[in-house]
Amino acid sequence: MIRVREFPNGFEYIEIQNSSAKAKIALQGAHIFEYQRVGEEAILWLSEISDFEQGRAIRGGVPVCWPWFGFNEDKNLPQHGFARTSMWEFVGANEVNESKTTLLFRLTNSEQTLKIWNYKFLLELQITISKELKMELKTTNLDDKAFKISQALHTYFSVSHISEVTISGLDKKPYLDALSWQKEVQGGNIYFEEEVDRVYQEIDEKIVLRDKNREINIKNKNSSSAVIWNPWIEKTLRMSAMKEDAYKYFVCIESANAFDDARVIEPKQSHTLIVQIF
Numbered sequence: 001m002i003r004v005r006e007f008p009n010g011f012e013y014i015e016i017q018n019s020s021a022k023a024k025i026a027l028q029g030a031h032i033f034e035y036q037r038v039g040e041e042a043i044l045w046l047s048e049i050s051d052f053e054q055g056r057a058i059r060g061g062v063p064v065c066w067p068w069f070g071f072n073e074d075k076n077l078p079q080h081g082f083a084r085t086s087m088w089e090f091v092g093a094n095e096v097n098e099s100k101t102t103l104l105f106r107l108t109n110s111e112q113t114l115k116i117w118n119y120k121f122l123l124e125l126q127i128t129i130s131k132e133l134k135m136e137l138k139t140t141n142l143d144d145k146a147f148k149i150s151q152a153l154h155t156y157f158s159v160s161h162i163s164e165v166t167i168s169g170l171d172k173k174p175y176l177d178a179l180s181w182q183k184e185v186q187g188g189n190i191y192f193e194e195e196v197d198r199v200y201q202e203i204d205e206k207i208v209l210r211d212k213n214r215e216i217n218i219k220n221k222n223s224s225s226a227v228i229w230n231p232w233i234e235k236t237l238r239m240s241a242m243k244e245d246a247y248k249y250f251v252c253i254e255s256a257n258a259f260d261d262a263r264v265i266e267p268k269q270s271h272t273l274i275v276q277i278f
């Protein structure tokens with residue numbers, strides 16, 4: 001089942017249900033904000049007080065950070081780019097079989113995007129809803145000059161409690177600590193006892209999120225960077241659309257091309273960032 005639905009304020013999303021999972025994807029940002037396998041707890045975290053309003057990023061799910069990740073040098077431009085607050089085109093869906101549905105969304109340059117990022121592009125996100133959640137974010141350079149992008153599929157994972165969480169797969173990997181701007185090297189697994197905001201580099205194996213009663217695997221392709229983020233107590237109080245105890249119930253593992261892993265795309269060339277969550 002695939003249905004186009006909307007909230008009372010007219011904010012549109014696609015609802016998908018098949019024999020393995022259900023999902024909801026907003027047209028703004030091609031933003032998946034629900035993914036739940038049949039008989040299991042939700043995989044994605046969504047803030048109970050998130051806005052579903054045009055022009056405001058949804059807090060939770062998988063924001064598409066593009067064509068830059070993090071701050072822009074020009075402080076007037078939005079953090080994490082404009083893709084997550086732009087209206088995408090829903091190209092179509094394919095019910096491959098009873099347990100697998102694929103959906104394609106598309107964003108291209110407009111007068112507005114050219115004003116803040118002066119390149120012609122085609123950005124496509126293919127989402128596969130099945131026992132696994134797969135996202136393929138393809139950037140095509142339609143301009144006659146090369147451009148550089150940094151990006152992330154900024155996944156918010158729902159957890160039973162942050163104190164139960166362990167992340168493995170990043171041992172000995174270098175990272176940029178976005179709190180101190182120092183380069184560090186990971187020793188062992190990651191646990192959470194304070195604010196964490198790190199951009200890991202040189203990633204070549206899957207990342208595993210272990211919670212009390214489950215394990216989630218994250219496998220990235222055409223990406224060697226990942227951001228691990230939990231805002232902890234004080235930053236949560238400063239964040240939009242987050243209740244004060246929200247940090248206890250999610251962790252972000254963001255599949256990225258960020259910092260040293262930013263990519264230059266030549267005219268007529270493409271780059272596809274892929275994440276599989278299973």
Ligand SMILES: O=P(O)(O)OC[C@H]1O[C@H](O)[C@H](O)[C@@H](O)[C@@H]1O
Nearest residue numbers: 057079080178197198227229252
């Ligand atoms: O509030 P947002 O713009 O959605 O950003 C949320 C977070 O995204 C990333 O994880 C960054 O590393 C964090 O520093 C930032 O706070």
